[in-house]
Amino acid sequence: MPMAPPRPATGFGAYLKEAILAARFPTPTHFARAVGTDPSVVLRWLSEEQRPTIKSIERIAPVLGRSINELVLAAYPDRLSGPAPAAPATHPLVHELGRFLADDSPIPRADREALETVLDRMLDPYRRLLRRRKSG
Numbered sequence: 001m002p003m004a005p006p007r008p009a010t011g012f013g014a015y016l017k018e019a020i021l022a023a024r025f026p027t028p029t030h031f032a033r034a035v036g037t038d039p040s041v042v043l044r045w046l047s048e049e050q051r052p053t054i055k056s057i058e059r060i061a062p063v064l065g066r067s068i069n070e071l072v073l074a075a076y077p078d079r080l081s082g083p084a085p086a087a088p089a090t091h092p093l094v095h096e097l098g099r100f101l102a103d104d105s106p107i108p109r110a111d112r113e114a115l116e117t118v119l120d121r122m123l124d125p126y127r128r129l130l131r132r133r134k135s136g
Contacts, residue, residue, distance in 0.1 A: 013048040015074040019064045024127055034063045034131065051075045063131065 025031040028046060032039040036059060044050040052060060057071045064071075097119070099105060101112050 011048050012051055012075045013046045016042075016045055019066060023064050031063070035059050065130070 020028060020031045023031070025034065028042045029039040032042040035042070035056075037056065041050070041056075045052055052071075052075055054072070057068055057075065060066075061068045061071050100107055101116055105112060107115075
C-alpha cells in the first residue's frame with residue numbers, strides 16, 4: 001500500500017513561524033520582545049499548545065505587518081467560516097530576487113550570499129522604520 005505524501009503544516013504554529021521569518025526576526029525571542037510578550041508564550045503559540053488571545057492578536061498584527069482578520073482566521077479557523085486569507089500581492093522584484101537567491105539558482109553561491117548581505121544591509125533601516133510605525 002503506497003504511503004500518502006506528507007501533508008504541509010497548516011496550523012497556527014506553522015503560520016506564525018512563517019510570518020516571523022517573513023518579518024525578518026532572527027528568533028522567536030526577538031519577535032516576543034517586539035510584541036511585548038514573554039518568549040515562553042510565543043513558544044506555546046508556535047508549538048500549538050496555546051492560541052493567542054484577541055488582545056495578543058491586536059499586538060501581533062502590526063509587528064508582523066498582517067491584518068487582525070488574517071491572524072484571527074489563522075488562529076481560529078474552527079470558529080470562523082469564510083474564505084482563507086488571500087496571499088498578499090507581491091512586487092515582481094520579489095519573485096525575481098527569490099529566483100536569484102534560491103539554492104538552485106545558476107548564480108554562484110558566494111555571489112548569492114554577497115547579494116543577500118548587501119540587500120539585507122540596505123533594507124535594515126527601512127525594516128526598523130516600518131516596525132516603529134506599525135507598533136507605535
